[in-house]
Structures are given as structure tokens and as C-alpha cells.
Amino acid sequence: MANGFFITFEGGEGAGKSTQIRRFAQRLEAGGREVVVTREPGGSPGAEAVRHVLLSGAAEPFGPKTEAILFSAARADHVDTVIRPAVEAGKVVLCDRYMDSSRVYQGVTGNLDPAFMQGLEALAIDGMLPDLTIILDIDPRLGLTRANQRRGSDxxxxxxxxxxxxxxxxxxxxxxxxxxxxxxxxxxxxSQDVERTAQGIWQAVQECLPELAQADRVGGDV
Incomplete structure (x- = not known):
């Protein structure tokens, strides 16, 4: 059985995480890898229910601490039911956001106590650390412009x-x-175009996870 891998994608709004995950998944699948694409908040039935509460703003009046607890509960279910079983089965799990988003969104800009956040994280991930985290970096003004264009009238x-x-x-x-x-x-x-960003991601994979990048020898470019 091939080794499983867990790769997370992080970054601000409009960084193109969903687009790049789809492209990366296609490339890995072309190389013979079985890939699971998932997201946070969400990714499992229980976590998807929490996703609606969080992104709709329904939990916002209760403050960032309550939001952080909800994210943690959703993450624990996601890890137990989707991420860990897939990695243990030899699959490559690509996740749109994970623990670093909680560190940033609730911990840093939510001004929550670092010790509180560390405790929540430890409970939620239960040792399920990513093998690699790709941080898609973009100037926030450009990212928000892209996010607005993508969202349209929503x-x-x-x-x-x-x-x-x-x-x-x-x-x-x-x-x-x-x-x-x-x-x-x-x-x-x-901030580059989609193709150049994808090349940057693949280069990072080659450098950090060379055993996974060997799929390129079979599947070629996508």
C-alpha cells in the first residue's frame, strides 16, 4: 500500500485555494494516486452542519471564543471520520483550510488566549498534523477583489x-x-496567474515531499 499523505492549503480570501486544490488533485490522480478533497469548516456530515452556522454569521454574536469551539468540534469530527481513515488507507488528503486558519482567524484576529487555542487544537486534531501546508500568499486587496468577482451577487x-x-x-x-x-x-x-501558482505548488511538493512528487514521472503535467 502506498503511503498516505495529508496536505493542507491555507491563505486569505481570494487566494485561489479551491482552484489550486482541484488542479493538484487531478495531477496526483493522473499519477495513480487516490485523492480525497475536503474542506473546513465542513468535510463530514456533522461538520458541514456546523459550517452553515459559522459562515452564515449565526455564531458571531456569541464571540470568537464560541466560534473557535465550534470550529474545533467540527474539526474533531472531520479528522475522525474523513481525514485519518483516508490517510491510513494510503490516500492523499487535500484539505482547504485546517488548524492554521483557526490559529489566524480566531486566535490572532479574534484576540483569543494562545493557551486556550493550543488546547482546542490539540483536542481537535488528536495528533493529525499535516505532512505539508501550502500557504497561498496574496495581497489582501487583490484577494478581496478576486473574492468579490467570484461571489458575484451573493x-x-x-x-x-x-x-x-x-x-x-x-x-x-x-x-x-x-x-x-x-x-x-x-x-x-x-498573486500570479493560475498556471504559475500551480507550478509553485508543485515545486514546493517536490522539495518537501519528494516521495509524493514521484507521481509526476507517471502522470506528467495536468
């Missing part, structure tokens, strides 16, 4: 609607995580 969600200053603080926080954990995190410039 209403901005709980987190998209916040001020530019908050989005800038989140960018800084993601980059700080990358500096603190260089063995796990790779920063990719997401």
Missing part, C-alpha cells in the same frame, strides 16, 4: 466582510506561522 460570508486591516493582519499571521514552522509550511505566491 452576500459576503462571515469572514469575507471584515475590514482590509483585519485581512492584512491575517496575511501577516499566516506568514508568521510559515516562518515558525518551515519544515511543515511552504509559501507560494498566489
Amino acid at each position: 452576500v459576503a460570508d462571515r469572514f469575507e466582510k471584515e475590514t482590509l486591516a483585519i485581512h492584512r493582519a491575517r496575511r501577516d499571521a499566516f506568514l508568521a506561522i510559515a516562518r515558525a514552522e518551515p519544515d511543515r509550511c511552504a509559501v507560494v505566491n498566489a
Whole structure:
């Protein structure tokens, strides 16, 4: 059985995580890998129910601490029912957001106590750390412009609607995580076009997870 891998994609609004995950999944599948694409909040039936509460803003009046607890509960279910079983079965799990988003959105810009956040994280992930975290870095002003274009006439969600200053603080926080954990995190410039960003992601995979990148020898470019 091939080794399973767990790769997370992080970054601010409009960084293109969903697009890049789809492209990356196609490339891995072309190389013979079985891939599971998932997301947070959500990814499992229980977690998807919590996703609606969070992104609709229904939990916002209760404050960032309550939101952090809800994210943690959703993550624990996601890990137990989707992520860990898939990795143990030899699959490659690609997740749109994970623990770093909680560190940034609730911990840093929600001004929550670091010890509280660390305790929640430990309970939720139960040792399920990513093999690699791709941080798609983009200037928040450009990212929000892209997010607005993508959304069209739909209403901005709980987190998209916040001020530019908050989005800038989140960018800084993601980059700080990358500096603190260089063995796990790779920063990719997401202000480039889709193709160049995809190439940057693949280069990071080749450098950080060469055993997974061997799929390129079979599947080629997608």
C-alpha cells in the first residue's frame, strides 16, 4: 500500500485555494494516486452542519471564543471520520483550510488566549498534523477583489466582510506561522496567474515531499 499523505492549503480570501486544490488533485490522480478533497469548516456530515452556522454569521454574536469551539468540534469530527481513515488507507488528503486558519482567524484576529487555542487544537486534531501546508500568499486587496468577482451577487460570508486591516493582519499571521514552522509550511505566491501558482505548488511538493512528487514521472503535467 502506498503511503498516505495529508496536505493542507491555507491563505486569505481570494487566494485561489479551491482552484489550486482541484488542479493538484487531478495531477496526483493522473499519477495513480487516490485523492480525497475536503474542506473546513465542513468535510463530514456533522461538520458541514456546523459550517452553515459559522459562515452564515449565526455564531458571531456569541464571540470568537464560541466560534473557535465550534470550529474545533467540527474539526474533531472531520479528522475522525474523513481525514485519518483516508490517510491510513494510503490516500492523499487535500484539505482547504485546517488548524492554521483557526490559529489566524480566531486566535490572532479574534484576540483569543494562545493557551486556550493550543488546547482546542490539540483536542481537535488528536495528533493529525499535516505532512505539508501550502500557504497561498496574496495581497489582501487583490484577494478581496478576486473574492468579490467570484461571489458575484451573493452576500459576503462571515469572514469575507471584515475590514482590509483585519485581512492584512491575517496575511501577516499566516506568514508568521510559515516562518515558525518551515519544515511543515511552504509559501507560494498566489498573486500570479493560475498556471504559475500551480507550478509553485508543485515545486514546493517536490522539495518537501519528494516521495509524493514521484507521481509526476507517471502522470506528467495536468
